[in-house]
Amino acid sequence: MMRIEDILMTLRMFQDENCDVRTVTLGVNLMDCADPDLAACCGKVRDKIHRLAGRLVTEGRAVSDRYGIPIVNYRIAVTPVAWWAAGHDHDGLVRIARTLDQAAADSGVDFIGGFSALVEKGETEADRRLIAALPEALGDTLRVCGSVNVASSRAGINMDAILAVSRSLLELARRTAEADGFGCAKLVVFANVPDDNPFMAGSLHGAGEPECVINVGVSGPGVVKRAVERLRAHTAHPDLGEIAEEIKHTAFRVTRIGELIGTALAQRLGVPFGIVDLSLAPTPKIGDSVGEILQAMGIENIGAAGSTAALALLTDAVKKGGAFASSSVGGLSGAFIPVSEDTVLAQAAAAGHLAIEKLEAMTAICSVGLDMVCIPGDTAAETLAGIIADECAIGVMNHKTTACRLIPVPGKGPGEVAVFGGLFGEAPVMPVRAGGEGFIRLGGRIPAPIHALRN
Amino acid sequence: MKTEAFVLAVTARDRPGIIAAITEAVFALGGNVTELSQTVMGGYFTLILRADLPAGLDPARIKQAVEQARPELGLAVHVRRYRPEPLFQPAEGAQVHFLTVQGPDRPGLIAAVTRFLAGHDVNIEDLYTRSEAGNITMIFQVHPRNAAALEGLRTGLPALAERLGVDLHLLHRDILRTTSEVGAIRRLVQP
Numbered sequence: 001m002m003r004i005e006d007i008l009m010t011l012r013m014f015q016d017e018n019c020d021v022r023t024v025t026l027g028v029n030l031m032d033c034a035d036p037d038l039a040a041c042c043g044k045v046r047d048k049i050h051r052l053a054g055r056l057v058t059e060g061r062a063v064s065d066r067y068g069i070p071i072v073n074y075r076i077a078v079t080p081v082a083w084w085a086a087g088h089d090h091d092g093l094v095r096i097a098r099t100l101d102q103a104a105a106d107s108g109v110d111f112i113g114g115f116s117a118l119v120e121k122g123e124t125e126a127d128r129r130l131i132a133a134l135p136e137a138l139g140d141t142l143r144v145c146g147s148v149n150v151a152s153s154r155a156g157i158n159m160d161a162i163l164a165v166s167r168s169l170l171e172l173a174r175r176t177a178e179a180d181g182f183g184c185a186k187l188v189v190f191a192n193v194p195d196d197n198p199f200m201a202g203s204l205h206g207a208g209e210p211e212c213v214i215n216v217g218v219s220g221p222g223v224v225k226r227a228v229e230r231l232r233a234h235t236a237h238p239d240l241g242e243i244a245e246e247i248k249h250t251a252f253r254v255t256r257i258g259e260l261i262g263t264a265l266a267q268r269l270g271v272p273f274g275i276v277d278l279s280l281a282p283t284p285k286i287g288d289s290v291g292e293i294l295q296a297m298g299i300e301n302i303g304a305a306g307s308t309a310a311l312a313l314l315t316d317a318v319k320k321g322g323a324f325a326s327s328s329v330g331g332l333s334g335a336f337i338p339v340s341e342d343t344v345l346a347q348a349a350a351a352g353h354l355a356i357e358k359l360e361a362m363t364a365i366c367s368v369g370l371d372m373v374c375i376p377g378d379t380a381a382e383t384l385a386g387i388i389a390d391e392c393a394i395g396v397m398n399h400k401t402t403a404c405r406l407i408p409v410p411g412k413g414p415g416e417v418a419v420f421g422g423l424f425g426e427a428p429v430m431p432v433r434a435g436g437e438g439f440i441r442l443g444g445r446i447p448a449p450i451h452a453l454r455n
Numbered sequence: 456m457k458t459e460a461f462v463l464a465v466t467a468r469d470r471p472g473i474i475a476a477i478t479e480a481v482f483a484l485g486g487n488v489t490e491l492s493q494t495v496m497g498g499y500f501t502l503i504l505r506a507d508l509p510a511g512l513d514p515a516r517i518k519q520a521v522e523q524a525r526p527e528l529g530l531a532v533h534v535r536r537y538r539p540e541p542l543f544q545p546a547e548g549a550q551v552h553f554l555t556v557q558g559p560d561r562p563g564l565i566a567a568v569t570r571f572l573a574g575h576d577v578n579i580e581d582l583y584t585r586s587e588a589g590n591i592t593m594i595f596q597v598h599p600r601n602a603a604a605l606e607g608l609r610t611g612l613p614a615l616a617e618r619l620g621v622d623l624h625l626l627h628r629d630i631l632r633t634t635s636e637v638g639a640i641r642r643l644v645q646p
Contacts, residue, residue, distance in 0.1 A: 003635065004583055004585075004592075004594060006631065006634070006635040007553060007555065007594055007626070007631055007635075008555070008592070008594075009634075010626065010630060010631055010634045010635065011555055011624055011626060013634075014624075014626075015622075015624060066550075066627065067627045067629065067630055068625060068626060068627060068630070069630065252634075253634040256633040256634050256640065257630065257633065257634060259633070259640050260629060260630070260633045260640055260644065263640060263641065324637075326640070327639075
């Protein structure tokens with residue numbers, strides 16, 4: 001018999017602490033679907049997704065039943081559309097988006113990612129068309145998610161692309177104004193985009209990936225929070241080193257579950273298992289919050305002094321536990337701080353404890369960036385571009401992924417609340433600081449940092 | 456020398472020297488221990504072992520030899536001839552699970568759960584129970600005979616939990632192995 005305490009601890013993870021596999025994402029290469037004939041192209045896309053993803057949900061449920069582990073979401077990530085849909089015009093790209101949307105629906109998944117372009121060093125004509133088509137492609141479909149990589153540590157920051165994406169973002173917000181600009185929740189602007197991230201909205205099937213692959217995103221903020229609480233309740237004066245150790249061990253357990261589920265599902269589908277992304281991904285549910293973990297560590301008001309250090313401890317401990325658990329750790333892997341999707345973070349923003357500037361500092365040491373942050377609907381494109389550029393600078397200079405999922409909420413200003421519902425939650429509109437627009441208008445590309453010259 | 460296998464079960468009040476006394480007695484009979492499991496609970500020692508002994512030995516003689524080896528230990532020994540053919544043979548692919556039971560303790564609880572398991576053709580391979588402050592925790596390592604037995608177990612658990620007023624959870628063994636052991640998952644389990 002195994003150690004009783006191990007058994008009970010694992011049991012608690014599922015019974016009381018919201019541990020689950022947050023997403024199983026099937027990556028599909030669509031390069032062979034390129035065709036100058038739009039109808040033929042769409043037909044190939046439909047057929048290939050049906051062929052490779054048709055059994056994803058059925059087999060996923062079988063694995064979930066076998067192990068008694070909930071799999072919350074099933075998703076598909078495809079090769080960036082700009083790579084294989086070159087030559088098609090605006091309407092053609094929108095039709096491709098609709099085809100992806102329908103293919104996702106037919107496969108029983110809630111989101112399909114990859115309406116994307118990688119433009120960190122410059123844009124092709126296909127990239128420009130895709131960025132221009134984002135408002136219609138994402139605004140008029142239910143399941144299609146997109147992303148644009150505008151910066152990298154090797155290439156620098158493409159400021160022209162950032163401004164173009166910002167304009168599309170504002171148009172996307174206007175197009176989905178009735179839903180508080182929800183369309184923008186499906187668009188991520190990246191620096192150093194990963195090729196294997198299973199989490200939406202920024203998931204894509206990147207270069208160097210196999211024909212088809214299963215990537216898994218585990219979660220477990222509730223598990224980590226309870227582990228910290230138990231340690232503090234049962235240990236006299238635990239210090240931060242002990243807390244980090246506890247989080248590390250907990251991350252090990254969570255990651256192992258992800259790898260088990262991913263390996264089993266990949267085997268059933270007859271495709272390779274790719275990576276397990278061990279990001280702590282919160283939901284608006286109480287007990288499933290990254291903010292609550294920080295509170296359990298003594299940061300009462302998220303955004304207060306010490307928040308960045310606490311998040312750094314958390315992110316690093318999660319990575320260490322995950323790295324020992326699995327040799328297949330990838331994606332973003334760290335802690336997500338999506339404001340609207342994390343009730344405690346949203347409350348901190350509403351109370352004025354958490355400002356965009358503090359969030360920006362926190363993104364320098366966690367796994368993503370300004371995520372699900374609501375800003376005033378009348379924010380200028382240049383101001384929006386400045387926020388994105390700042391976030392990119394953090395990623396580029398620190399050789400890490402950063403991203404922006406900003407939602408300019410039409411008709412709403414600071415203090416008003418945007419409501420998205422479900423896992424997307426709700427959040428107050430946060431004020432932004434204008435005044436740097438002249439810098440943005442200079443355009444061009446901020447050169448790669450000196451440490452890009454590594455060869 | 457021709458040998459045959461015997462199974463010995465021994466209980467006693469726990470103290471140092473019990474296993475030494477038992478195994479010395481087996482050795483003195485010309486035997487060799489091939490498998491042994493031992494535990495202590497509430498100050499009481501219990502052991503089960505399998506040993507190859509000279510063929511034709513009377514079990515009563517083995518019992519006497521072990522019990523009288525160190526009379527002051529007060530060993531109670533039960534001996535029977537080992538029969539290798541299992542009486543319970545799960546189907547290939549039948550998965551080992553852990554069943555946990557947690558709730559207020561009361562007489563008859565273990566009997567009710569184990570009768571339920573027996574009724575669904577589920578074998579208990581290991582069992583741990585602990586009762587503290589009026590609450591009981593039971594952890595069963597169970598092996599259903601086949602997929603139908605597992606399904607019956609799964610579907611019957613909610614009603615059993617309600618009837619007994621306890622929380623019941625079924626966990627696949629692979630989940631516990633992957634979260635508790637450090638080896639590579641592909642070596643630990645067969646997904």
